[in-house]
Amino acid sequence: MMIKRILAPVLALALVLSACQAKPGERAEGGQLTIGVGGQPLLVYLPTTLAQRLGYYEAEGLKVTLEDLQGGSKALQALQGGSVDVVSGYYDHTIQMAAKDREVRSFVTMLRYPSLVLAVSPKASKPINSIADLAGANVGVTAPGSSTDFFLKYLLDKEGLPSDSATVQAVGGDSSAVAAMEQGRVDAAVMLDPAFSLLQQRAGADKVKILTDTRTAEGVQEDFGVSTYPAAVLYSTGQWLENNGDNARKLAKAIVRTLEWIDQHSAEEIAAEMPEEYAQGNREVYVDAIGKVKDAYSKDGTIQPDGAEAVRSVLAQFIPEVERADVDVSGTYSNDYLPEKAG
Known part of the structure; x- marks a missing residue:
């Protein structure tokens, strides 16, 4: 009886706390929500942080917490587990989830070119x-199952090689990736800025061989055969979007406003608004990297149907699950949450 009297209040408190915790997909009360970012210092996700730094989330009445999860696959896992409401990650994952009959949909696009660079280490163990x-x-x-991993598999498949013909090693996306390339712990890597530009600066641009570069329209056309290839987006579950339409529209408006700000300002001005530590002690390289990727940012947040289909087609080449599922890409994104264009 004594044990029961002791345990009863504890169990009651546990039930109360459990009831107070938000369940995945529930409405974000008071505009409070968490965005999981697949590597916050990476320039591909810059608009997510910049929108917060410029006060654009707050201007929409949102209280946004950004959680750096250091990899797109980890951010997706966090969404599935309910620890984040929205992911700032690559569009690839919405198609990957559709193939599993799970509704995940992007609602604003930040990057129209993937901005992935496949480069060779100056200390590669063999000629490449x-x-x-x-x-x-x-x-x-960056991590197995991430968009950098998908990109590598696609390029190998396109070359007529098995998608597992290279050994994949997780190196992250920032200073850890630079160190892995500098020290020859990997022979090559799929890199993102600012890490790639920092590697070039430290090793010497002539010492870092580029095999393919999707930071430009030309690189996207060469690798994927389309003019735009949706990359970094905000996405969430269908249930969350159904219950949080207003919050999704506010997020989309804040991001589009940020994209417009990026388009109207210089790389130097953009860098000045970002956290100082993102430059990794080399502001000149950071500004230069922003300048190189600046044109890759979307102008209006939209996804083009042919770009979405190109992503599905690419994934279907090396993910049997996607190939078998006959995914309808129209269910993996929506432009309906974007602000209406003036005029």
């Missing part, structure tokens, strides 16, 4: 002059 030479090599990606 082409993608075909990656067979048997150790290649770095």
Whole structure:
């Protein structure tokens, strides 16, 4: 009886706390929500942080917490587990989830070019002059199952090689990736800025061989055969979007406003608004990297149907689940949450 009297209040408190915790997909009361970012210092996700720094979330009545999860696959896992409401990640994952019959949808696009660079380490263990030479090599990606991993598999498949012909190693996306390339712990890596530009600066641009570069329209056309290829987006579950339409529209408006601000300001001005530590002690390289990726940012937040279909087609080439599922891409994104265009 004594044990029961002691445990009863504890169990009651546990039930109260459990009832107070938000369940995945529930309405974000008071505009409070958490965005999981697949590597916050990476320039591909810059608009997510910049919108907060400029006060645009707050201007929409939102109280946004950004959680750096250091990889797109980890951010997706957090969404599935309910620890974040929205993900700032790559559009690839909405199609990956659709193939599993799980409704995940992007609602504002931040990046119209993937901005992934496949480069060779200055200390590669063997000569690598082409993608075909990656067979048997150790290649770095941010994390297994991330968009950098998907990109590597696609390029290998496009070359006629098995998608697992290179050994994949997780190296992260920032200073850890630079160190892995500098020290020769990987023979090559799929990198993002500012890490790639920092590697070039430290090792010497002529010492870092580029196999392919999707920071430009030309690189996207060469690799994917389309003019735009949706990359970094905000996405969430269908249930969350159904219960949080107003919050999604406010988020989309804040991001589009940020994209417009980026378009109207210089790389130097953009860098000045970002956290100082994101420059990793080299502001000149950071500004230069922003300048190189600036044109890759979307102008209006929209996804084009042919770009979305191109992503599905790419994933279907090396993910049997996507190939078998016959995914309808129209269910993986929506432009309906974007602010109406004036005029």
